[in-house]
Amino acid sequence: MKSWVEISGQRLAANYRLLADMVGAETSVMAVVKADAYGHGADPCAVVLAAAGAEWLGVTDAAEGVAVQASLAQAGVQPRMLVMSEALGEEAETVVEHGLTPVVSNVEQMEALARAAGNDASRPFGVHLEVDTGMARQGVSPGGALDDVLGWLSRQSAISLDGVMTHFASAEIAGSHQTSEQRTRFEQAVGQVVAAGLKPAWVHAGNSSTIDNPADAETATGSLPWLVNVARMAGARAMVRSGLALYGYSLPVEREQGYGGDARSRIRSRLQPVMTWKTRVTGVREVEPGTKIGYNGTYTAPHRMRLALLPVGYADGLRRELSATGAHTGGWVMFGEARAALVGRVSMNLTIVDVTGIQSVAVGDEAVVLGAGITADDHARLAGTIPYEILCGVKSTRCLR
Incomplete structure (x- = not known):
């Protein structure tokens, strides 16, 4: 999955x-x-x-x-x-x-x-x-x-x-x-x-x-x-x-x-988000300074970086507007309480995140794409839309907990 x-x-x-x-x-x-x-x-x-x-x-x-x-x-x-x-x-x-x-x-x-x-x-x-x-x-x-x-x-x-x-x-x-x-x-x-x-x-x-x-x-x-x-x-x-x-x-x-x-x-601070969207790391690699990352090389590694690959993208509902370039800071995912910023463009089914500062991240580890630390409001702000559209756009297997 x-x-x-x-x-x-x-x-x-x-x-x-x-x-x-x-x-x-x-x-x-x-x-x-x-x-x-x-x-x-x-x-x-x-x-x-x-x-x-x-x-x-x-x-x-x-x-x-x-x-x-x-x-x-x-x-x-x-x-x-x-x-x-x-x-x-x-x-x-x-x-x-x-x-x-x-x-x-x-x-x-x-x-x-x-x-x-x-x-x-x-x-x-x-x-x-x-x-x-x-x-x-x-x-x-x-x-x-x-x-x-x-x-x-x-x-x-x-x-x-x-x-x-x-x-x-x-x-x-x-x-x-x-x-x-x-x-x-x-x-x-x-x-x-x-x-x-x-x-x-x-x-x-x-x-x-x-x-x-x-x-x-x-x-x-x-x-x-x-x-x-x-x-x-x-x-x-x-x-x-x-x-x-x-x-x-x-x-x-x-x-x-x-x-x-x-x-x-009256209610905003008292509501509890119901959805948590997760994925797992499928690959980890290190790249040298100056490496072009993702489609069209819109993001250039400013230093030696450790990158994790996640098997989600815009086909799954992760908006392309969350992409990061050298001139634009994009979205992020969460590994526990640590943020990992998106680098490069969100692809159809793949996204790259920066785990340089989270050395413990390994293949198989869970990442939160939407949930605690990265909400539908965050996605909506970065994508220039409303949380309704973000939530309705998530396409993934659901389980009730």
Whole structure:
């Protein structure tokens, strides 16, 4: 095995419980395991999160939902599952057959689901209606378009409105004007739902940053009052959807220009990264000063160096932006508590690191590519991206520890 990923079930469960405590008893936390649990493995993570108390799991599509559902069945637990990408017509039968809950935004989607469910008024099939409050991605627009959808729901009984939801584009910005506008539109949309005589069981919005953002909190350990109040309008239960924070990371909380309130993260320092990515040294060599290292000789040895070869590269998810040249310091790996800097360019399946100062390193020794001492935040900073992309990009055999 050239590299492998160790997933800490204990840390994953602890992160979930932290988030649940942060939002308080009046709000549920949906555990998002979409995109293969952000690269951590949806099947094992779903089982851990269900055992930790998650009532809802979020998956990408019907296929992922069916796979996760099978793993949960083997474990003897079965939280509800939200298919977060809007259900396509061809997915309707799968969604209905497996009792998944789809996100919808138009009548055509619901008609397909009603047909798949046999238009059975005695057993209406539940959906969650997404409202586009300003992200222009998924969802029905408030106002007339929403009234049309709600009118259709009111005139039939094969499909029931189990939930109403929206997603915020700037949840990590304290005092965000965009988020404030989206909240107002969402509250108005929920008012339209109530006026149509529909009674959803769930009202949900936001992500990990919504929990993290101090501008959204009543107290340092309190609830999300704006969300709870909107849910109460509909006689529903509030829910927030968390993904990244479950796996030990959060985006930095930024400050809207002119905002004078608290902009300190509520959870960042308390989260525990769940993924550790490891590999083993496959070769060790010494090179003389002036030796060109790696493709195009972009790194020149400034002195006699001892180099270790690792069998991981950009094909495995180690970003090429972590490469080191004479003019640019790149990433590093960890041997215990010692750093070994990358030298030269990251190759497709091979990377060279400097172990000149770690003379004990030998063939077969473990190196941490991502974990304690070198985090997804470090990789993201060096690669000019976000930790989501780093975690989702890791391609290696996973094992739950």
